[in-house]
Amino acid sequence: MVPSTVVYVAAVPISVIVALGLLRKWRSRKWASCVSNTCLRGKTFLITGANSGIGYETAKSLVRRKGRVIFACRDIAKAKEAIALIRKEQPLGGEMIPMQLDLSSFESIEKFVEIVKAGFHKIDVLINNAGVVVPLNQDLKTKEGFEIHFGVNHLGHFYLTNLLMDLLKRATPSRIVVVSSTLHERGNINFDDLNIRKEIEQAKKKGGSSRHNPGYSNSKLMNAYFARALACNLRNTGIDVNLVCPGFCATNLFRYSIKWYHYIFMAPILIAFMKTAKQGSETVVFCATDHSIEGKTGKFYRDCAEYNSKYNFDKDVETKLWNVSEELVKARKPL
Template identity: 80%
Template sequence: MVSSQVIYAAVPISVIVAIGLLRKWKSRSWAKCLSNTCLRGKTFIITGANSGIGLETAKALVRRKARVIFACRDIAKAKQAIADIRREQPSGGELIPMQLDLSSLASIENFVEVVKAGFYKIDVLINNAGVVIPLSQDEKTKEGFEVHLGINHLGHFHLTNLLLDLLKRASPSRIVVVSSTLHEKGKIDFEDLNLRSEIENAKKRKSDARHNPGYSNSKLMNAYFVRALADRLRGTGIDVNACCPGFCYTNLFRHSIRWYHYVLMAPIFLLFMRSAKQGSETVVYCATDYSIEGNSGKFYRDCAEYESKYPFDKEVEVKLWNVSEEMIKARKPL
C-alpha cells in the first residue's frame, strides 16, 4: 500500500513536471531567427549591450562575425561582457566598448563624435537600452526630463538622428527600436509629457502599481518615432522598424518586481516569461534577416509582423516629433 507521505511528495513533483511541459509547449510559439548569414564587415551599434536582451543580441551578431559596438553607460560592465563573450567565442566578430549615457544629451553627442571619428559607416543601429523605475522615485535625466521620457524616447531619438549620415553611407542599412506591446496601454499627453501629475499621485500612494505609465508612454513614443522616421527616410535605403521581445527575465523590472513576486507568481512566470536569449530572437531577426529588407515603419513580435491595436494618429506623430526636437534643442522640459 502506498504511504500518504509518498503521495504528498509526488503531488508537487507532478505539478512541477506539468508546468515544465506546459512551458515547453508554450515556448514553441516563441519564434527563432533562422537567418544565419555571415555579417563580416558590417558594423552594429547596440545600446545597453552589456546585459539582458542587448547582451544576447550581441552574442548572436558576434557568432555571425559582425563588428559590434557596445554602447553602454557603465564601460567597466561593457568590457566585462565583452571578455565573457570572447571566452565563449574566441573566433567571433570584433567587439568594441564605448561609453554612452542616454540620460545625458551631452554624453550622446560625445559618443557620436567618437563613432564618427572611428567609423565611416554604421550598418545597423539597435536602440535597445531602456529603464523601468517606479514613478514615486521621481527620477530625472541630466537635463531634468522624466526618466522614461528622457532615456527611452528622447535619448534614442537624439542618438538616431545624429547617426543618420553614417547609416545612409551603409545603405541598405537598418534601425531597430526595441519597444513593447505595452505601447498599446500608453498615451501621449502634451500638457504633461514629464508626468508631474502621475508622479505626485504615485508619491501620495507610497506604493507603485505593476503598470508603470511612464514606461508604457515611452514605448508608445518609440512606436510613433519609428513610424515618423520611416516616412522621413523613404528612398534612402534605411529601414526603420520596432519590435517587442516579449515578457523576459532580465533586470529591466528590478525596481518594480521584488523577489516575493517571483515566488507568488512562479507558475505564471514559468509559463510566460522568456529568457533574455529567447527575447533577443526578434531583435536579431529585425537587424539581420534579409527577407524583410525594404520593409519599414513596421512593428514585429515573434519574428513576424505584428498588427498593433493602438489607434495611431498622424497629427500626434508629427507633433511628438516636433516637440521632441524642441525639448532637445532647449535642453530643458517644456
C-alpha cells in the first residue's frame, strides 16, 4: 500500500498542473482567432522579420491561403530555412520569396526597396513586424548612429514604409499593419533625447538588464504615433493603416532580458497567460486580411477586436515626431 504522504506529495503538483491547464484554457477563450479563410491568390504580402516568431506564423497563415509572401529578413539564411519549413508543411501553398533587409541600415533599406520595385508591380499588404529588444547597458546603435530601438523599431520602418508607398498605392485597396504593443502605454517621447542617452548611462552604472526596457516601450509608442499620423495622411486614398498588439507571446524577442531561471520562477504565470507565437499572430493576420475592417483606418487591434489605448495621445507630438523623423532620415545621422 502506498503511504498517504507519498500520495499527497504526488497529488499537489498534479493538481497545480491541472489547475494551470484549466486556467490557460479559460484564458485562451478570450484570445480570438482570425476566422477569415478567403483565398489570397494574387495578393502580395511583405513581412519584416518573417523568419521567426509572430512574423513566421503570420507568413505561414498567409501562404496556406495561397498568398505570395516576401520574407524581409536581416539574416537571409534564416529566411530560407523558415521558407523550407513552411514549404515542407504546405507543398501547395503560396509563393515565398526570401529577401535581405537590415532595418538598422538606411543603405540596406534603400537597396531592398530598389530590388522590390524592380521585381514587383504592387504590394497589397505591408506588415511592419520586425523589432529588437536589447539591454540598454549594451548601448547598441544602428549604422547611422541611432539608438537601436529608436533606429530599428521606429526609424527603419518609417523610412521603409514611405519608400514603398508607390507600390501600396498601386494595389489599393491595400493595407499597412504596424505591430506595436500595449507597452506603448509605458512609453515616453523626449525630443531632447530621442536616443535616450540618460537612460543608457543609468543602465551602464547599474549593470545587468532590466525587465522593463524604456527604449522598447518608447519605440512602441513611436510606432503608434507613426501609424496614427500615416492613417491620417492616407485617409481616403484606399490604404488602411492599423496597429496591432499581439499580446504576451512566447517568442525570442525578450531573450536578453528573460533568463532561463525566470522560466522556472514564473512558470505558473507563463503557462496561464503567455500566448504561443501562433496565437499572437492571429490579430496580425486579421488586420492584414479580414474584409470586415476594410475601410477602417487608424485603429488599434488586440485579440481581433478594437482596443482602446490608455495612453493620452497628443496631436502636436504626433506631428512633431513625423517631422523630426523625416529630418533624421534626410540627415542620415542623429542631430
